[in-house]
Amino acid sequence: MTSIKLKFRPSTTPGKEGSIVFQLIYGRTVRRITSEYKIFAEEWDDEVGRIALPTLSSPRYAHLVSIESALQWELNRLQRMVQESEKATVTLNLDELAANFSSCIDRPDSVFNFIRGQISHKKQIGKVRSSETYRSMLNSFTYFRKGVDLTFDMMDGVLMELYEAWMRKCGLTRNSTSFYMRILRTNYKLAVEKGLTPDRHPFRNVYCGIDKTVKRSLPFSEIKRINGLDLSRKPSMDFARDMFMFSFCTRGMSFIDMAYLKKTDLNNGCLTYRRKKTGQLMTIEWTKQMQDIIDKYKSNGTSYLLPIITREDGNERRQYQNQMRKINRLLKDIANQTGLPLSLSMYYTRHSWATIARGRDVPLAVISEGLGHDSETTTQIYLDSIKSSEVDKVNRMILEGL
Structure with missing residues (x-):
């Protein structure tokens, strides 16, 4: 009989993900097939030979469940291949079996x-x-x-x-x-x-x-109220509010774009970056409100402008995702504190900026340019004739009352 088990091979680099492997034992012959799936050492239960799922609220839960499901499917397939091979031959060739299994993956x-x-x-x-x-x-x-x-x-x-x-x-x-x-x-x-x-x-x-x-937006009075909250005794909530306001001040910049802003993106009074979603080049006039937020936080020694990603160690995306979840959770607490009957999140900044601008009779084409909607054919006709300075003028007008 052939034994098939899942094993975990930790990374030789501390803090890095290790690999999950399929181990086959036939007689005294052992073969290991490395899967494409990687997890951290603490996410593996060696006693039972399977992934140790965290709580439902964990940011890694869905990802690990996905890996577990895919592993089970491949494990079942490997077991069927072994059974068919055992029926067809007296002596099982593990090298041939491993090669067939790997080729079937493709x-x-x-x-x-x-x-x-x-x-x-x-x-x-x-x-x-x-x-x-x-x-x-x-x-x-x-x-x-x-x-x-x-x-x-x-x-x-x-x-x-x-x-x-x-x-x-x-x-x-x-x-x-x-x-x-x-x-x-x-x-x-x-x-x-x-x-x-x-x-x-x-x-x-x-x-x-x-x-x-239903578009999620706040009137300017509520944006101003959030901006004026004294959260000095609650540093985490203070940071969440500042990131919310930075996004609003930058015309509803998405959180992923904020996280990956580089210090070199700020030059000659302008912030220039490419949207992760569309690749469009955006240029925003740098304002006092934005500078005040930057001045509030010490430089973290990285190349990033905002203290969202604080370590350049190859785990930048995970840092951004963890910060996004934490900030969105804290924004809900801020909404409760201000008596807002809604589930506040970073998503509100973009629609709030657009709604406030529209309420001040700003042309739709200017708003589209401000939001970077170059992929919308219904507004593209107007975008060619709109200059960045017009959008910056609108942004200054919106931010005047903060």
């Missing part, structure tokens, strides 16, 4: 493996956020399929309707189910282009649109 018409390949590709070209959304969708679809992979020519309209119904039963909104469907549809179309399946149009009867949602 099978192009496997839906799970194809999407995993796209996730890796997104990471390689620097689209980390896209790779994360692809991973989230794959995790969802894997759960729906109970870990059983399929080929693209097995995908039809009935299967997609069942997947949509399953997601709704899990409590997802129409926009959330549509988000996953659109990602799955993108991968399906790419598989069709590569000749892996004829187009059976499996998404015809499922929702892939975007429902209008």
Whole structure:
């Protein structure tokens, strides 16, 4: 009989993620196959040979559940391969088995493996956020399929309707189910282009649109009230409020763009950066309100402008994500303290700036330029004739009362 177990191989570099490996033992022969999945040492339970899941509130929970699900699917596949090999031959060749297992991972018409390949590709070209959304969708679809992979020519309209119904039963909104469907549809179309399946149009009867949602914005009076709070005795809340205000002052800059701002992005009274989401180059006039926030915090010795990422150690993205979760949680406490009946988050700054500007009769085209909406064809016509100085003038007008 062949023994198959999952093992954890820690990294030789302290603080880095280690690898999960498949260990096969047949007689006195041992072979190990390194998986693509990496976790930290404290996330592995060596006694039971599986991932030690944290609490639901942990920022790593969903990621680890995704890995656990994918590992189980691959473990089941490896066990089936071993059983088939044991039936076909008297003496099992572990080298051949390991090679076949590894080559099967690259099978192009496997839906799970194809999407995993796209996730890796997104990471390689620097689209980390896209790779994360692809991973989230794959995790969802894997759960729906109970870990059983399929080929693209097995995908039809009935299967997609069942997947949509399953997601709704899990409590997802129409926009959330549509988000996953659109990602799955993108991968399906790419598989069709590569000749892996004829187009059976499996998404015809499922929702892939975007429902209008209530925009989250605050009037200027509430923005001013948040800005005026005395939070000197609560440093964490003070920092969260300052990051909220910095985003508002910079026309609703997204938190990821704030986190990756470099000190070198500030030159000659202008802050220049590229939006992570669209790659568009943005230029913002540097104002007193922005400088006051920067002056409040000591330089952290990194190349970053704001103290969101405080260590340049290869874990910058995790630092940004942890800070974002913490700040959004603290902003809800600030909302409670100010009596705001809403779940305040960094998302509010962008819509608040746009709504306030619109309320002051600022042309829609100027607002679009201020927000960097160059991908919106309905506003692109106006953008070519708008200068950055006009947007800066609008921003100064909005910030005057702070």
